[in-house]
Amino acid sequence: SQTIHQWPATLVQPVGSPLSLECTVEGTSNPNLYWYRQAAGRGLQLLFYSVGIGQISSEVPQNLSASRPQDRQFILSSKKLLLSDSGFYLCAWSRGRRAEAFFGQGTRLTVV
Amino acid sequence: EDQVTQSPEALRLQEGESSSLNCSYTVSGLRGLFWYRQDPGKGPEFLFTLYSAGEEKEKERLKATLTKKESFLHITAPKPEDSATYLCAVGHNAGNMLTFGGGTRLMVKP
Numbered sequence: 001s002q003t004i005h006q007w008p009a010t011l012v013q014p015v016g017s018p019l020s021l022e023c024t025v026e027g028t029s030n031p032n033l034y035w036y037r038q039a040a041g042r043g044l045q046l047l048f049y050s051v052g053i054g055q056i057s058s059e060v061p062q063n064l065s066a067s068r069p070q071d072r073q074f075i076l077s078s079k080k081l082l083l084s085d086s087g088f089y090l091c092a093w094s095r096g097r098r099a100e101a102f103f104g105q106g107t108r109l110t111v112v
Numbered sequence: 113e114d115q116v117t118q119s120p121e122a123l124r125l126q127e128g129e130s131s132s133l134n135c136s137y138t139v140s141g142l143r144g145l146f147w148y149r150q151d152p153g154k155g156p157e158f159l160f161t162l163y164s165a166g167e168e169k170e171k172e173r174l175k176a177t178l179t180k181k182e183s184f185l186h187i188t189a190p191k192p193e194d195s196a197t198y199l200c201a202v203g204h205n206a207g208n209m210l211t212f213g214g215g216t217r218l219m220v221k222p
Contacts, residue, residue, distance in 0.1 A: 043212040090155050100146050103155035
């Protein structure tokens with residue numbers, strides 16, 4: 001069966017510090033990978049998606065970047081965090097464009 | 113631009129009181145409508161995918177239906193453990209992303 005791992009679960013970082021969130025998927029190959037952000041009481045906003053190694057598409061211009069160094073690894077990064085980067089970050093994978101997406105358990109990021 | 117609107121924003125039910133959640137959407141070429149359940153502090157859990165108008169899916173006390181403009185999530189005789197936020201999302205043929213609605217927060221009291 002397929003599983004998705006996302007860590008850490010919670011993170012408190014000072015403004016201006018770097019960020020690295022990691023997501024890995026097991027039990028499948030060549031998945032589509034996604035990073036979403038969920039603000040309090042609001043829907044999910046797609047930040048980045050990837051259809052293959054080294055292929056990253058950005059949906060929202062921002063202070064964040066993403067990388068896919070391996071087939072089943074997706075990393076969300078920032079060089080300098082802003083207060084507005086606080087939120088609930090979710091990684092997800094799907095088998096293809098018509099398939100449903102499966103989500104990790106999320107990372108609660110608080111920038112102070 | 114794809115748009116998804118869910119109503120109501122919050123719904124309080126007594127245990128056993130059946131109701132429906134609504135998801136209205138505007139999308140240029142629907143490739144799928146997806147329902148998720150999200151518990152506080154957790155990632156969304158996949159429930160259903162609907163691909164075409166008239167399609168229905170069922171799972172335990174939940175039943176999802178789809179028309180050309182909206183989807184309903186019917187909850188029959190809900191239990192307190194059904195309390196969660198229910199999210200609706202649509203994907204369109206031209207892209208990889210899902211557009212999510214704001215969710216309906218369901219609270220079922222015993």
